[in-house]
Amino acid sequence: MDKKDAGFDRRDFLRAAAVAAAGGGALLAAGAGQAERMVWQIDPAKCTQCGRCATTCVINPSAVKCVHSTEICGFCDLCGGYLLPTAKAQDTGAENELCPVAALKRKYVEEPFFEYTVDEDLCVGCAKCVKGCAQFGNGSLHLQIKRDLCLNCNECAIARSCPSKAVVQIPLREAYRVKSFGAPEAHK
Amino acid sequence: MDQKPLIPRWAWTVLSAAVLAAVVALFLTGKPKEPGPSFRHDTSNFEKAGAAQKRFRETARFALDLANPTGIAATADGGLLVCGENTLLVLDAAGKETARHAVAGTPECVAQGPDGRIYLGMRRRVVVLDAAGAAAAEWPELDERAYLTSIAADTDCVYAADAGNRVVLRYGFDGALLGEIGRRDAAREIPGFVVPSPHLEVAMDPMTGLWANNPGRHGLEQYRPDGSLASSWYRAGMTIEGFCGCCNPMAIAFRADGSVVTAEKGLVRMKVLAPDLSLAGVVALPEDLGAASGEAAAAEDNAPVRDLAVDAQGRILALHGPWKAVLVYEEEQHAAG
Numbered sequence: 001m002d003k004k005d006a007g008f009d010r011r012d013f014l015r016a017a018a019v020a021a022a023g024g025g026a027l028l029a030a031g032a033g034q035a036e037r038m039v040w041q042i043d044p045a046k047c048t049q050c051g052r053c054a055t056t057c058v059i060n061p062s063a064v065k066c067v068h069s070t071e072i073c074g075f076c077d078l079c080g081g082y083l084l085p086t087a088k089a090q091d092t093g094a095e096n097e098l099c100p101v102a103a104l105k106r107k108y109v110e111e112p113f114f115e116y117t118v119d120e121d122l123c124v125g126c127a128k129c130v131k132g133c134a135q136f137g138n139g140s141l142h143l144q145i146k147r148d149l150c151l152n153c154n155e156c157a158i159a160r161s162c163p164s165k166a167v168v169q170i171p172l173r174e175a176y177r178v179k180s181f182g183a184p185e186a187h188k
Numbered sequence: 189m190d191q192k193p194l195i196p197r198w199a200w201t202v203l204s205a206a207v208l209a210a211v212v213a214l215f216l217t218g219k220p221k222e223p224g225p226s227f228r229h230d231t232s233n234f235e236k237a238g239a240a241q242k243r244f245r246e247t248a249r250f251a252l253d254l255a256n257p258t259g260i261a262a263t264a265d266g267g268l269l270v271c272g273e274n275t276l277l278v279l280d281a282a283g284k285e286t287a288r289h290a291v292a293g294t295p296e297c298v299a300q301g302p303d304g305r306i307y308l309g310m311r312r313r314v315v316v317l318d319a320a321g322a323a324a325a326e327w328p329e330l331d332e333r334a335y336l337t338s339i340a341a342d343t344d345c346v347y348a349a350d351a352g353n354r355v356v357l358r359y360g361f362d363g364a365l366l367g368e369i370g371r372r373d374a375a376r377e378i379p380g381f382v383v384p385s386p387h388l389e390v391a392m393d394p395m396t397g398l399w400a401n402n403p404g405r406h407g408l409e410q411y412r413p414d415g416s417l418a419s420s421w422y423r424a425g426m427t428i429e430g431f432c433g434c435c436n437p438m439a440i441a442f443r444a445d446g447s448v449v450t451a452e453k454g455l456v457r458m459k460v461l462a463p464d465l466s467l468a469g470v471v472a473l474p475e476d477l478g479a480a481s482g483e484a485a486a487a488e489d490n491a492p493v494r495d496l497a498v499d500a501q502g503r504i505l506a507l508h509g510p511w512k513a514v515l516v517y518e519e520e521q522h523a524a525g
Contacts, residue, residue: 051223074384076404076434078424080454085231085426100226112382112404126227135231135481135490136433136454138385 064125080136238428243469250283403435453491
């Protein structure tokens with residue numbers, strides 16, 4: 001059989017593939033200009049401090065860190081987020097600290113107020129301090145996904161395992177979701 | 189001639205079955221990793237502490253047709269006043285609603301004066317109603333930091349607890365501001381109120397002494413009308429004898445024998461302290477108030493008991509916000525009789 005008589009030869013295939021690739025690339029370029037970048041964030045109003053943020057994130061340590069809204073904090077000596085319930089003394093002794101990795105730091109301000117800050121390099125996002133602060137304090141400590149650490153997975157492993165569906169994708173322009181004094185907590 | 193297939197049919201069957209089994213197994217066993225004990229915050233043991241010292245029993249529960257109940261007070265005739273969203277309710281001793289008054293705004297606290305007038309602590313001002321519930325006066329508005337959370341009256345004046353400015357205001361019955369009580373003053377050895385959350389309370393004891401809680405210091409303070417500190421008592425701790433968390437006790441009320449009823453948030457419980465402030469008995473524990481850990485309500489609201497009062501019959505009245513009800517407690521021997 002003469003090769004010129006073949007219906008669809010190799011050259012035709014390569015031409016078709018090039019056209020398809022060019023068309024697809026044009027479509028992607030057009031789409032990219034319009035789509036808003038979405039990021040994963042935790043809604044503090046829905047978080048139940050289950051601890052899965054620390055164990056479920058695909059990176060280790062987790063991209064979830066504790067953040068502190070100092071405008072809500074009471075700067076308490078007996079801090080429910082810093083001290084173990086069984087603490088023998090209200091001081092910085094390791095045996096009294098609630099945080100399993102000593103990521104929460106306590107500093108004397110003036111009688112009887114203390115300032116609490118989070119060392120993000122140590123924090124693993126376990127929410128133990130968040131739970132203590134929510135139960136005994138004002139709830140100024142809460143968890144949030146750090147965008148500089150988060151890989152922004154298409155399907156977030158934490159979102160999939162969160163029992164309260166607190167991990168949601170929001171437009172980048174709405175991040176970060178941090179608690180503030182007097183602001184409504186739930187984001188519907 | 190037919191060629192032999194590269195992979196025989198039986199091998200395809202086995203391969204497909206293996207892939208299917210793997211997919212099913214992964215789907216069924218793909219549970220999220222649960223955090224270990226070092227990541228868990230568990231206070232359930234503390235919730236049971238004090239069960240052996242329970243001396244009171246819930247004998248009645250008055251359901252309220254009221255959105256967002258905030259304050260309760262006992263009246264001289266044995267009834268109750270309950271305030272909430274845009275409303276003041278008047279109840280009789282059996283909890284039956286006898287009157288309902290509309291209020292512009294949500295009062296945070298309520299008290300009855302010696303002449304029967306009703307004092308409502310709105311966030312930044314005091315509103316006065318006459319004994320029939322009609323508007324009588326509105327006292328001057330306070331600054332934007334003010335947050336009135338409790339109000340009490342004796343025969344001479346009205347005391348309003350301002351949690352925002354961390355001070356107790358002393359008013360005359362005409363609304364004139366006579367003075368402030370409790371502001372930090374090293375010269376007079378007044379430590380100052382520590383109020384991390386809006387739970388500053390005032391109450392009159394049977395001898396008409398003025399008491400206030402100091403929630404951040406975990407105790408009670410008694411003041412004279414001139415603002416000098418008469419006595420103070422603090423006890424921080426998770427045990428039943430002490431007060432835990434950032435701000436407890438968050439509500440107080442006195443009984444006729446001089447003992448004081450306290451309500452706490454966080455580790456939600458109510459107890460009675462004797463006149464020497466030792467533990468006299470437990471009224472209710474977290475499980476009695478729907479606040480045991482693990483209960484969804486506990487996570488939503490860590491201060492379900494909004495206010496306390498003691499009525500003319502000596503019954504302890506706890507205003508439960510989420511349940512929209514007044515819980516009535518009586519001492520065990522009285523309840524049994």
